[in-house]
Amino acid sequence: MVLYYKETHREKKEPFRLTSGEVELCVACHQEVVPEKVHEKKILGCAYCHLGNPYTLDFKEAHKRLIKNPGDLRYAHLTCGQPGCHPTEINQVKNSLMATNHGMIRRLLEVFEEKEILSLYPNLTVEKLYQKEVYYKTRNSLGLDYYKKLCGSCHLWLEKGKLPYFLKEKGGGCTACHLVKPEKENNSQKLHPKLVKYPPMENCVRCHNRSGRIGFTYQGLYENEQGGIGDTVWIDGRLLTRVSPDVHFEKGLACIDCHTKEEVMGDGNFYENLHQALEVTCETCHDGTGITKKGRRLKNFKKKGSQVFLETKEKSSLLLIKKPVKPCRIYYHRRLTCVSCHAKHIPDCYGCHIKYDPRDTHLDKVLAKETKGLWIEHESYRRLTSPTLAVEGNQTIVTVTPG
Numbered sequence: 001m002v003l004y005y006k007e008t009h010r011e012k013k014e015p016f017r018l019t020s021g022e023v024e025l026c027v028a029c030h031q032e033v034v035p036e037k038v039h040e041k042k043i044l045g046c047a048y049c050h051l052g053n054p055y056t057l058d059f060k061e062a063h064k065r066l067i068k069n070p071g072d073l074r075y076a077h078l079t080c081g082q083p084g085c086h087p088t089e090i091n092q093v094k095n096s097l098m099a100t101n102h103g104m105i106r107r108l109l110e111v112f113e114e115k116e117i118l119s120l121y122p123n124l125t126v127e128k129l130y131q132k133e134v135y136y137k138t139r140n141s142l143g144l145d146y147y148k149k150l151c152g153s154c155h156l157w158l159e160k161g162k163l164p165y166f167l168k169e170k171g172g173g174c175t176a177c178h179l180v181k182p183e184k185e186n187n188s189q190k191l192h193p194k195l196v197k198y199p200p201m202e203n204c205v206r207c208h209n210r211s212g213r214i215g216f217t218y219q220g221l222y223e224n225e226q227g228g229i230g231d232t233v234w235i236d237g238r239l240l241t242r243v244s245p246d247v248h249f250e251k252g253l254a255c256i257d258c259h260t261k262e263e264v265m266g267d268g269n270f271y272e273n274l275h276q277a278l279e280v281t282c283e284t285c286h287d288g289t290g291i292t293k294k295g296r297r298l299k300n301f302k303k304k305g306s307q308v309f310l311e312t313k314e315k316s317s318l319l320l321i322k323k324p325v326k327p328c329r330i331y332y333h334r335r336l337t338c339v340s341c342h343a344k345h346i347p348d349c350y351g352c353h354i355k356y357d358p359r360d361t362h363l364d365k366v367l368a369k370e371t372k373g374l375w376i377e378h379e380s381y382r383r384l385t386s387p388t389l390a391v392e393g394n395q396t397i398v399t400v401t402p403g
Contacts, residue, residue, distance in 0.1 A: 018043060018045050025057055026046035026047060026050075026062065027041060027046065033190065033192065039195055041192075048082075049067075050066055050068070050070060050079070051070075052066040069160055069173070070174075072173045073157055074173075076174060090174075092267060092268045094266070095269060096265055097266075097277050098156050098265075098266075099126075099127070099156040099157060100126065101147075101154075101155045102123065105124050106124065109144070112142050112143035114142075114143050117138055117144070123270065126152070127157050135367075146375055149362045149363065149375050152365030152366050153167050154170060156172075157173070160176070163368055166235040166236055167365070170206060175193075178195050178197075179193055181193075201215075201219070204255045212347075213347045217246070217346065218248075218249050218255075220242060221242065222240065224382075225382045243384060252312055254312070257300065257312050260280060260292065262294075263277060263279055280292055285298070285310055286321060335395055340389055347401065348385055349379050350380050351381065352402060355375070358372060361374060362375055
């Protein structure tokens with residue numbers, strides 16, 4: 001009698017059918033609302049992205065080979081990169097500088113004059129540093145130790161959530177950029193993480209806020225060493241003073257409105273450094289062609305009669321592009337880059353130097369644990385000033401900043 005009661009009153013799990021007609025049993029338990037249309041549950045279900053076994057109600061069987069973060073580059077070829085989804089993008093992004101960090105790694109090895117490692121691994125990437133053999137062979141490298149402890153959280157191979165504090169928001173492959181926190185409509189509703197086509201600026205600035213501080217300067221934020229009344233406190237405790245932003249920010253342009261998909265996510269080529277990967281210049285828009293240095297046309301560059309516009313990707317706003325004035329085309333200005341005249345201000349960090357203490361420990365972002373050797377950054381002073389000008393290898397005048 002008891003057995004009969006239990007069986008008849010047990011909650012019945014109804015099979016769920018996708019729009020394709022396939023059966024998906026995951027959603028019998030997982031009732032989270034997917035807050036976007038492209039990856040809607042009734043279209044994809046759960047297993048297309050997270051793998052596992054969607055044909056059983058047994059907990060252990062259903063969760064075998066389950067991938068928590070489908071965007072992780074270790075598994076993305078099985079999830080986001082499967083046929084019919086984004087295979088081309090997954091192949092290309094693994095060669096992008098955001099995934100390889102090759103330029104940063106190579107430059108540090110050159111600065112520390114570690115010729116043996118440069119010879120052994122001429123195309124060293126952060127992905128290879130996760131390999132035990134490579135990590136072991138390079139374990140005594142000061143240049144790589146510096147990278148792993150001061151730079152190693154800003155790349156796509158970092159496992160999302162593996163590092164502590166604010167660092168847990170970084171990394172995750174595809175989700176490093178395309179994941180945002182959904183806004184809850186009511187407290188009782190369980191929401192699935194939200195994916196977006198166009199990453200918001202805050203996702204970019206999560207990493208691009210050190211060195212030249214471009215992510216801050218663009219928005220009109222200056223990292224103030226002393227702080228002041230009304231300063232914004234950044235997630236890591238740094239104090240940010242509000243200053244005048246870049247004119248493009250004032251007009252409503254986000255990072256992705258200028259930087260192309262191929263620049264950011266890669267075009268399949270392995271690049272040595274940032275200069276090789278970048279293709280958009282001021283002239284791309286302001287010369288009225290919309291053609292990049294690599295011959296690609298900006299998809300959001302629009303022409304209407306004699307006027308040209310840039311369309312913002314998220315809000316589809318049309319912004320009129322002004323053509324250069326006559327002084328820009330004068331013969332004796334030919335060596336000047338646009339920013340050498342038009343850059344408003346730049347943060348300068350003077351006396352920037354590093355101290356190394358082999359007795360103490362520091363968080364190794366590749367191993368995700370404290371290891372011997374502490375790097376301490378120092379500076380004499382910081383100022384918000386007019387940019388310093390320098391002559392680049394091709395004899396053009398560019399802006400530079402120490403620090």
